[in-house]
Amino acid sequence: MANTETITEDMKKLGKDAGDAVQEAQVDAMDKSGELSKKCMAFLDSAIAAAKEVPSATAARTKEMAASTDDYVRQNPWRAVTISAGIGLLLGVLVSRR
Numbered sequence: 001m002a003n004t005e006t007i008t009e010d011m012k013k014l015g016k017d018a019g020d021a022v023q024e025a026q027v028d029a030m031d032k033s034g035e036l037s038k039k040c041m042a043f044l045d046s047a048i049a050a051a052k053e054v055p056s057a058t059a060a061r062t063k064e065m066a067a068s069t070d071d072y073v074r075q076n077p078w079r080a081v082t083i084s085a086g087i088g089l090l091l092g093v094l095v096s097r098r
Contacts, residue, residue, distance in 0.1 A: 073080040
């Protein structure tokens with residue numbers, strides 16, 4: 001009988017230890033998911049901030065290209081007219097074939 005009682009006590013202790021281990025694992029999992037959630041939110045905030053900068057960067061680049069094109073046309077007016085006429089002729093030929 002003493003053996004049976006010892007086994008019963010050991011089984012109860014084992015069950016309690018297993019329950020404690022499960023609770024500890026749940027707490028660890030919640031902590032890890034909280035950390036992961038914070039990292040995801042930080043990444044998302046970073047991506048949103050970068051996306052907000054795209055229009056202004058694009059506008060700045062477009063202004064640079066427009067200024068560069070304007071300078072080129074002012075320095076080489078006949079070349080610009082010739083290039084424009086050539087492109088217009090090419091587009092006219094392509095459109096007329098359709």
